[in-house]
Amino acid sequence: MPAQSMTRPQDRVHAGALMQRAAGGLSLALTLLFSLFASAWASAQNIESVRLHRAPDHTRIVFDLKGPVDHKIDRLSNPDRIVVDLTDARLDFDMNSLSLSRSPINGIRVGRHEAMTRVVFDLNDSVRPRSNLLKPIDPHGWRLVIDLFDTDPEPVRSMEKIVEQQEGPRPMIVAIDPGHGGEDPGAIGPGGVREKDVVLQIARRVYRLMDAAPGIQPVLVRDGDYYVPLAERRRIASEQHGADVFISLHADAFTDPRANGASVFALSNRGATSARAAYLARMANDSDRVAGVYEEEKDNSGLMGVLADMTLSGSMAHSLYMGKELIEEMGSFTRLHGNRRQVEQANFAVLREPSMVSVLVETGFISNPEEARKLQTAEHQDRIARAILNGVRRYFEHHPAPGSWFAEQRRNGGGSVASHRIQPGETLSAIARRYSVTEAALRDANNISGDLIRVGQELKIP
16 A cells, blocks of 8 residues: 655644745845845936037047946957947937947947846948046046047048149148037037037138139148047148148137137247237147047157257248238238237147248137137138138248149249238338338339328238
8 A cells, every 4th residue: 555645734834834934035136136136226426418520530429428337348240340338327318319320330229127228230341449548637527538540531532732843833732720619619609600600611612712812722620519638630731631731720718708809820939929828728728638538549759859850941930921911811801809900828738840831820719709709700600711811822822832733833924923911000111121122113013103001901012
């Protein structure tokens, strides 16, 4: 007879209680685990702002942070994609709102995981990723920068470098450099107007005018909303394009909104000519830090060696000559800062290139409500652009480079004629001394019988 299982009622009750306690323990553990996960997720920092900038050779994605964040970046293939893991971070930004135009990214996916957010960038082409966690610097807080460098970048749109052996007179090459860009907005004026946008608009107008002018071939150092390191700006102009002249465009700012007026600066070999010039140079030279330039891209050019080279080559003296022409042109239609008609000087890193005549033009104060309004208008931008063209052209006419179109015009006695726009306080004798001509020659060239001249009048220089 088989043994029968004998279970007492009290044993069944005891087993049921054990099962209930076990189920309760599991439920409590799951509750605690969920609470810990929820607590960790609640303590994660929110990322509410993301920007994307496309440059000629890379794409930059910037996450604005409330504090530092640990991250990991991986490059995967088949298909090509970049995976970014953000520890203890929650992404409260619609990544689909970013414009992916001209970038290698064809889509962005976001996934939330335990105490981590994963961002996947789906790619059309392979890239070389690099990340940089940036500490706060005005106007930004903490930032995580992800750069996706093109492995096969498109060639930069540029003219063929002109060689000395070419037939015929060569044009003078002018590099137009709109300051700031990308992560560096420059000064911000009333209503949020940004210096980087205004100077790019003016630079494009200068380019169009110069492109239509005989004897001048312009090139834009920056032609979109991206940042170019200071040393790279000089390299693009001098090495890539063989520029004769380099003009960096900016819009001034000051804590006092009443400050106003345009000004022109050159590099200095004796310290800054004013406290304001020194201040502006410090602000301009800080652009690399604001933009988050990598260590190897920083400007390491030795100032003393550059100054010696510029003195020997004469580029510093000629920078002052050209700056004076620009000052006179701009002073004919807009206020000059402090009514000063001389070129100021300071240690601007972007001007440290011995092979070029280089100036920095402050087009006005974007912190001044009246000037900020004018700087945004097409009419005022056109006047600035035309003043820059006229000043540069007069410099080329007065100091024609050997083999240039302007030297050919002077040799043949035709084409463009050197001219001078009369400024307040100038006399015919002073103008004659400046251009090393006689007063009689000035009178004959301009059909003047006496010494009477008027402000704004254009004189032909024989």
